[in-house]
Amino acid sequence: MANGDTHLLIATTNPNKLREIRELLADTPVTLHSLVELPAIQEPDETGTTFEENARLKARYYSAHLAQSNPPWGPPALTVAEDSGLAIDALDGEPGVRSARFLGDDVSYAARFAEIYRRLTATPQAARTARFVCALAAMRDGEVVFETRGVVEGVIAPRPAGDRGFGYDPIFLFPEYGQTLAEVSDEQKLRVAHRGHAFRALAEWLRRT
Numbered sequence: 001m002a003n004g005d006t007h008l009l010i011a012t013t014n015p016n017k018l019r020e021i022r023e024l025l026a027d028t029p030v031t032l033h034s035l036v037e038l039p040a041i042q043e044p045d046e047t048g049t050t051f052e053e054n055a056r057l058k059a060r061y062y063s064a065h066l067a068q069s070n071p072p073w074g075p076p077a078l079t080v081a082e083d084s085g086l087a088i089d090a091l092d093g094e095p096g097v098r099s100a101r102f103l104g105d106d107v108s109y110a111a112r113f114a115e116i117y118r119r120l121t122a123t124p125q126a127a128r129t130a131r132f133v134c135a136l137a138a139m140r141d142g143e144v145v146f147e148t149r150g151v152v153e154g155v156i157a158p159r160p161a162g163d164r165g166f167g168y169d170p171i172f173l174f175p176e177y178g179q180t181l182a183e184v185s186d187e188q189k190l191r192v193a194h195r196g197h198a199f200r201a202l203a204e205w206l207r208r209t
Contacts, residue, residue: 012081020196024195048083081137084195148198151197160180
């Protein structure tokens with residue numbers, strides 16, 4: 001990651017997401033910070049019905065928290081939040097915006113996978129189309145100044161496979177690879193994944209501004 005005069009708060013405490021984001025913004029002239037550097041705060045209620053609504057909601061919420069926290073590195077130029085998840089066509093888009101809370105906040109991904117496969121029992125493999133979506137919002141001085149959406153299309157794998165990645169990666173088969181996103185390398189995943197698309201768009205915007 002290149003150090004620069006622009007401080008950017010990434011509104012996450014998820015180490016896996018932060019690792020991916022750091023890699024994606026490595027050549028961008030910003031200094032990244034995450035929520036672990038600020039006083040602990042309860043997560044906001046994600047009441048949006050779309051990924052975009054939740055991304056804006058979180059960006060606004062954590063931007064306000066930052067303004068009250070007075071961090072030693074000073075206020076960043078931007079607060080960036082994203083909302084992402086898995087949308088399965090045969091399940092009417094579920095788990096969708098509820099992906100991180102599907103079946104409950106503390107439910108394991110193994111249990112979530114099992115329930116998804118149970119609901120898809122009568123759905124032929126060819127009809128198990130799905131996509132990962134990442135909506136991103138960047139806020140400066142109380143205003144959303146940049147938004148983008150990253151999507152990767154695929155299908156639900158016949159069974160979970162792979163021990164790389166995180167979240168729903170083991171059940172998401174990317175057809176061009178013929179593997180799930182939990183079976184491929186980090187480089188292969190970020191090349192095609194929803195978060196990769198969204199944060200590369202952010203990086204391009206940052207380099208232009």
